Amino acid sequence: MASISIREHIRWLPGPPEENTSTIVLTSPGRRFVDIRIFLRPGAARARVSSPDGGVLAETAMTTGNGAPDACSHVARAKLTRTVVDQSLPMATLSPSDVDWAFAGYSRSSEPREDGSRHAAWLHVVDSRTPDHSERVVIDEADVYPYRDGEDDGRSRALERGRMPHPDTGVVTDYEELWVDVEPQAAAPSPAEKARCVVLELGGEDGAAGTRGMVVCLGRRCQGVVRAGVEFALEQWVWEEEGGWRRENHVGGLSLPCAEAIEDKDLEIGGKVERHGLVWTVMELGEV
Template sequence: MASISIRESIRWLPDPASEPTSTVVLTSPGRRFVDIRILSDVAAAGGEVPAAGLDWAFAGYSHSEARDGARHCVWRHFVDSRSTVADGVADEGVMFPAEGGRALETGRMVNPATGRETDYEEVWVDEDPQGSRCVVLELKNDERSERGMVVCLGGYCQGVVRKGEAFALERWQRVEGDGWKRVAYIGVLGLPCGEAMKGTGLVVGGTVECEGRVWNVVEVCDL
């Protein structure tokens, strides 16, 4: 099931909840996702994001299963802004239904402010992507240290790419009456977000070329 998840708050126990970022996670029906977290004031300004303005960005594959009225979720990273080698990096959390159709995620991970593993709570709200098209493009060329993923879903398109030490991301939003706008980006590596947003002629098993890098079309579907 596809989802557009927007984080409303994070709480590092026992501190109070807050939301220092603009965090959007796009997840395809095939459970591929792109998760981009930009500091709120930087995201509000739009345009190029300075290195200090990025909290975290990563992409990969998710899995969940029902357990005792909740869902245990695992997000395995394929590309990560914090690591040149994402293999083996994974997050785990437990999702509980919350008030107003929201979801409460609980778990334990490293608090970047302290560098220590800490219990956390995150509150998420989902936007309904039904009636939209989902396109997923994936780059994997480990001989050239190149990996990337683009997910276009509903009114959002997000992509991340890494080539060795170089990392780049883009976030696009569709503005009513004004079309697609690139609202945030980092780095100079090209991403095929334009092709994903157009979707013209894309079929699963096909390819898209961007700056000499060949991206695979891994998902195309109408929701």
């Protein structure tokens, strides 16, 4: 099932929830994903970022906790008091220091347990923090729980719980991430009003050693990452009611075929897309 997921907060236990990034994950029906986490620019009072489904701008709330019981019956977390802070997301061309983490690959999950939770794993084939190397494949795993906090806005939420190195200390630490899913919407009026999904992949026989990449376009969002040796790059595009598609963020000197994935009407499964000497393969194509 295709999804657009936004992270609402991360919590490094036993600390309070916080969020200092714009984190958006696009996942295709074939479970290929691109996860991009851009630091919000320090500032004050409101974080205005393009909503994942395009169009209006969304506010990102910073959160603090006071250690009260969780609203979810089987998961403990801190009670939140929400303070909106003004942190404008950088636009267009960014520097590598603006990127918290960006990666892409394949995901899988177990069948739901009795409490509705499931075990999930994400295999990173491209990672901003890890050079491409067959002996250093990155796999992260976690348990994902359905989440209900009493506020029904019609969107599905999930609480992810796992362990990974803390970015400040390097010590492997328990964490929680709260995610909300946004239903993909068509990027332009269509008779069926279905969102389009395109996945391009670079690697294997199509790429030189150490060259891997993935682009996922889903509804009104398109984003991709690519690594060639020590070089890494990413792009994010968004479709808006006024103006159509625009490139929202770009990092690095490498080029990605996001525009081709968005605009090329002649794509077909197994077809090739060449971008600056790199040949990408169309892995998925359809409507969701």
